Amino acid sequence: MLKMWKLFALIIASILLLSSSCEKKTEKPQPPVDETIPGVYNPTPFTLVAPQYLGQAIIPDDNPMTEEGIELGRRLFFDPILSIDSTQSCSSCHDPAASFSDNRQFSIGVNGDQGLRNAMPLVNLAFNPNGFFWDGRRASLEEQALDPIEDHLEMADTWENVERKLQRHADYPPRFKAAFGIEKKPEITRDLVVKAIAQFERTLISANAEFDKVFLRAERFPTDAEQRGKLLFFFEPSDNFDNHPGCSHCHGGQHLTDFSFRNNGLDDVEELENFADLGRGGVNNNRFDNGKFRVPSLRNVELTAPYMHDGRFETLEEVLDHYASGGHGVLNEDANIRAFPLTEQQKMDLVVFLKTFTDTSFTQNPVFQNPFK
Numbered sequence: 001m002l003k004m005w006k007l008f009a010l011i012i013a014s015i016l017l018l019s020s021s022c023e024k025k026t027e028k029p030q031p032p033v034d035e036t037i038p039g040v041y042n043p044t045p046f047t048l049v050a051p052q053y054l055g056q057a058i059i060p061d062d063n064p065m066t067e068e069g070i071e072l073g074r075r076l077f078f079d080p081i082l083s084i085d086s087t088q089s090c091s092s093c094h095d096p097a098a099s100f101s102d103n104r105q106f107s108i109g110v111n112g113d114q115g116l117r118n119a120m121p122l123v124n125l126a127f128n129p130n131g132f133f134w135d136g137r138r139a140s141l142e143e144q145a146l147d148p149i150e151d152h153l154e155m156a157d158t159w160e161n162v163e164r165k166l167q168r169h170a171d172y173p174p175r176f177k178a179a180f181g182i183e184k185k186p187e188i189t190r191d192l193v194v195k196a197i198a199q200f201e202r203t204l205i206s207a208n209a210e211f212d213k214v215f216l217r218a219e220r221f222p223t224d225a226e227q228r229g230k231l232l233f234f235f236e237p238s239d240n241f242d243n244h245p246g247c248s249h250c251h252g253g254q255h256l257t258d259f260s261f262r263n264n265g266l267d268d269v270e271e272l273e274n275f276a277d278l279g280r281g282g283v284n285n286n287r288f289d290n291g292k293f294r295v296p297s298l299r300n301v302e303l304t305a306p307y308m309h310d311g312r313f314e315t316l317e318e319v320l321d322h323y324a325s326g327g328h329g330v331l332n333e334d335a336n337i338r339a340f341p342l343t344e345q346q347k348m349d350l351v352v353f354l355k356t357f358t359d360t361s362f363t364q365n366p367v368f369q370n371p372f373k
């Protein structure tokens, strides 16, 4: 009888053992932690301050700016936690000292691979009505910020993983609560991450360059070289169209861009299909837009070399030589790309004028710097 009982116990025990080892084998991935977030939600509304001449900032109704949202966005922007191996942050390619661009021809992602385009400066983004990236493929800053995380040539992570890392972080959950009023950690999602980053990006306003002080606010008189450069850059209707650089046809106004997409004559191609980078045409499938890129703002252009979507020019002098040569006459080249004479003196004057766009109070603004340093 005793033997029988022992055998019975043995069978039970082995069943238990078996089932528990089975359970181990089919262990599911940990569900996201479901914990209540400590802290308070009492957001401080933030009013974007910018000179009137920059126009109306574009702020989506569903992402009003708050002090707490901007500070969270700044942290996320500078935090390598958003990349697969925690080595790269947005700021790795968007460095404040370079007007939030980098000085490489093509940026390097976490895997050491080269990207396909030159990193763009991030300046006065709140005023761009015409889409983000060189080809304008993303309509808002919120949409734009979804891309770099999962781009294999950039941060190469997955949003699921980034969300998990932030939910389990010691510092971030109370900050998400303070910015967005959520109660539980699983509510920390990509949607809120990109909202916070976009809030921070909208604060990146540069309006204190010599260009602003001299030409937009008349706080002092221009030097002779600045004035000569300005007259070469800004086209007046009375000027001789054929002999004038006329940069302002495309880089006009306070933003030094009209935000349009144009072919500024960089590439000599036989057919519109042959551009190495289709640019705008790759987004809207209109072959006439192949090789067109968004006219970039020239604010802080002195600090954002190399130049163009593929970083092909290292200096402003090379850029000027390109424009003076008048492009290649490709079918969809902009009509304002025409050869013009350019003496050494004129070149120097234009460069002096382009350097008045430099705003070190922007690049060195303490509230735009890395909060982890």
Ligand code: HEC
Residues within 6 Å of the ligand: 077, 082, 088, 089, 090, 091, 092, 093, 094, 107, 108, 109, 110, 115, 116, 117, 118, 119, 120, 121, 122, 125, 131, 132, 133, 134, 135, 141, 144, 145, 148, 149, 153, 154, 155, 197, 201
């Ligand atoms: C590996 C380098 C790299 C990293 C990391 C990176 N970017 Fe960029 N960024 C670029 C490049 C290159 C472009 C232009 C790409 C294009 O036009 O296709 C760009 C374009 C942009 C633009 C468009 C600007 C405009 O005027 O249209 C914004 C905004 C931006 N990045 C924000 C971010 C944010 C936010 C992050 C972090 C979540 C980030 N970037 C991470 C390289 C990088």
Ligand code: HEC
Residues within 6 Å of the ligand: 233, 245, 246, 247, 248, 249, 250, 251, 261, 262, 263, 264, 266, 293, 294, 295, 296, 297, 298, 301, 304, 306, 307, 308, 309, 310, 319, 320, 323, 334, 335, 336, 337
């Ligand atoms: C027909 C419109 C047009 C005219 C005129 C024009 N540009 Fe541009 N500019 C563009 C476009 C479009 C780009 C971006 C092209 C690209 O990357 O493929 C650009 C890019 C640039 C860049 C590179 C900026 C960066 O961040 O990489 C500089 C600098 C520049 N232009 C200066 C000038 C100057 C100076 C003049 C006058 C001599 C001028 N442009 C005239 C349309 C124009």
